[in-house]
Amino acid sequence: MVRVLNAQLLMAVDRVRQRPFPQWSVGALGAMILSSGLLATSGCKDLIPPRPPIGQPAAETEQIERGETAESETVAETDPSPQESFEGDWGAWYVHRFGSQVVGVTEIKADAVIDGIDFAAATEARYSRRERMIFRTGNASFVRRITLTSVESVDGALRSFSSDVHAGPISSSARGTRNQQKLTVTTTGEGGQKSNQLDWPAKTRGLFALEQTLRRRGIETGQTRRLSVLMPSLQSIGVIELRCTGAASVPMLSGSYRTLREVDVATFQDGQQVDSLVVWIDDQGVIEKSLHLGLRLESFRTDRVTAGDLFDQPDDGKVAFSVAGSLRRDADPTEVAYVVVDASRSQDRPESEAGSKADPAAAEFIPAVAGQSVRERGDGVHVLVSTQRKAPAGFQQDRSVVLPIDTAATEIIDTGHASVIRMAGAIGELPVGDLAQELARLVQNDLALIPQGDLRPASAIVRSGQGGAIDHAILITALLRARQIPARVVFGLSRSRTDGTSAGGPSAGDRLRMNLDAWVVASIDGEWISIDPISSRINRADQIGLSRPAGDADLSRELAKVFRRLAEIEIEIRGASYGAD
Template identity: 25%
Template sequence: MLRPNQRIAWMISFGLIWFGCAGCPAPKPAETSRQNPEKIKSSQESWGAIVLQGEKIGHTMEKIERLTHDQTDYVRTTTVEQMQIQRAGQPLKMAIENVFLSLPDGSLKQFSTKVDQAGSVTRFTGQVARDGKTLSISTQGGSSQGVANDSIPWQPGYGGLHAVYRLFQEPPIEAGQKRSAMALVPTMNRMAKHSIQGQEKEAVSMLDGSMVTLLKTKYLTEIEGQPPLESTAWVDEVGEIVKMTSPVQNFEIYRCSKEFALSPNKAVSFDLALDTIVPVDRMPQRNRDELEELTYEVKLKSGDPAKIFASSSNQKVTAIDANTAKLRVWRIRPDTKLPAELPENDKPTDADLASSPLVQVEDPAVQELLRKAKFSGANATQQVMLLEKFVHDTIEEKNFSQGFLSAAEVAQGKTGDCTEHAVLLMALLRAKGFPARGALGLVYVDYGEKKGFAYHMWTEVWMGDRWLPLDATRGKGGIGVDYIKVTQTDLSGSGAFAAFLPVTQVIGQLEIEVAE
């Protein structure tokens, strides 16, 4: 069966590779215990093809094992998603692996997740406490594979992959039925309410051109603090998903044979970087860097931009209707007076200064770079501007072939795109004592035939009473009004990748124009 919770993992993956991500070998099963061997009672394996523009670009595999250990029954669910796609003309491979161990009723006991980003591996492992009230999660990331530990509140009935599977199959969902369960979202490592609603049967086209009658279902995932995610799944008479759609750029997944799933992928013309550029009407073409303010009108085909785009740092979002908002952006510098209309800045947290598996403040390579930066006689403002330019000059090879590398890996390899510039600048600023975080959004670009807003990541540093935006990919001493922020992140702990979710809900949905 194709697993609906996989669809959120794809969305996070797509978000990562728009800013950076990548590939994996076979997953390691979650361990029940080393003392007594487990007994496998049954094992079921299924395969799927990930399709874009009618061509297979990757595959999924899932295995469901029912086993017994210490006289207790368990269900172990293993999923693998792999794909290859093009970003800025360069091929990128990516994969996510999950191994979840649950009780037959869906209650989660432990899990492991692996995300391989072009050789940079991030691993998450989680264990539910004996009293069922806490899920402890360990995160390993970067070349140093340092470990960070945190936990999230839990309840004994909360589940994982198997809990969502049961919504569709135990018993098979029927038209008019509604079901829901609380379950962990893989990769994001956050709890969500998963709801399905059986709709009507309809004829569905398959990869070979045939038509199959399937039950259409609406699948909704609601994570606290995030806009709800909605997608469509078509199921057969036993509740197995035969076809799914992702709201991101029309990716689809079809149930298929293992032979077809593992067959060579096809190249597609779609480019994640170039073909997602959002055109904009009436964009000023001269002296944009000098503009103090610019107002945009942003519209989403599905969703409310006032609930997705951030009102913070240097921009304010005001709703116009359910799908449209006015977005005012200001050019902020350390010495400029903050506009009265700008929302009060949220203060930095401890995480904005801390080391993490992606922002290794204390890593030797990061510390060595900090020693090379020349701060002699510089005040605080000059220091942050110096670091922005220093990172711009330090990353010698500007390319899109890397995944989302950690700060330590960037410090060692000195290569990457906007994510690598942003994360290294975050680490150096924190190492120097400045609270810093990442900003995710869009920046205006002019590639000749391609003009518009491209998805981008930059850095924000706390300076006295404001978050000051910096962009080490350009190294110009701050940013202008041709940047639009969707959200921000401290990239801390097990939920670091959750910050990319709002961006995935914008991609392929957004229209922008400069307000008159």
């Protein structure tokens, strides 16, 4: 199993919470995340092993490229920038390694843009980067995906860029357009759309500045070069400083050594160094390896096939969660007892408040929904999920009442759309319980299962004929409402069939993999039942609901809230019963 990056190092939670898009390093590789708190280089000497000098060191010289910015004045003298011409079409694949484990992959491309009408010489170049990187936050792990495109003049002047970031179920984008001496940046995320204008001094470079300058001009031993660049936050201008220290014998991904030129790269913001990177280049200025000192993250140039073999994540839209304990893989449980702990919540709640009676506060933290009942205890919230909807004394059951919105249309659950009504009418009149299950089977049979993307209206899911697990839940909910069966979407964790536990029973120290998921709850003859959107099973016990949004809630926003909560909670399986027990 691929090991994931520690979120305390990467600070993924802060980025997801505080920014509409994560940061990435200037030009080099998306894996290199900027943080002023990650500059310590102690402990990295094992990644840059001692090696004999190769050749004689040259006298240090400076080459300075700058705009009229306060940042560049703190580290560079005024000096005109030499002209750089487009380096030609190229492409490169990189794998990112943390310790001995590959945790990500990046593809970078550069192409000349040819006028398709006049077939004139290229005046623009298009750069693109696609990155996938595994992040871990608490017991949750997910693949962050970045797609970045930059259109520039052939001499390196930024004209426009676009950035799309997906971190679990959270998506954001940024668009930038330069007009003379101004750069307008528009970001779109959970907080809506925002625009900002930056002063854009002459000679300022874009997000691929490092690759460009090394491939176009190279750098010789002893040289220092400074570039005024757009910072990865897309909100300010900074400076990167390149200093070539000479030839070095460098360990590569295959275990062999190559003689490459070593270049130290420092990034400055407001006169303060905020990032540190080492890159090793060949004679053509191609980056063959890089090392982010603060993160201890190595990146190696490779080919597409090797990158795909080393980083195999077929469904990178999933969010996985590690649970203490395990379940049998050869049988479906009829009851599972969980304990859920939120450290921040426990600190705020006195021990005396955790009594033996059913506690409404427990249901506010973990909902009592369908076959799931809850109670508060000193060691956390006890959750019992039963296929038979059993609730022992002291547990709070699902007592929620049906509301008019539970059969009404919303923006996502557009139950009144003609395509949804038509699909719902494909099943004839049946007892309400049988009808609910047949509608779920209809979706299961008619909808191809694909990796989950951004949430879409039910009608769009019908038209596409395919969708992720959450799409299945949305469509089933819409069909049920179209037949006047009250229904809602629930978000929580479901057991993954690739959880890695042993068949036949748990073993000491096992952990269970669960996935962030969604399913449907429907009111049948006055009682709420849960319906699994993929298997159509009723009242699964190997899942735990974390949120039951209101019938008219913004589902994308509610899903993002659940995703963030995963960083704060721990879940343990205390026991399970099976049909033959």
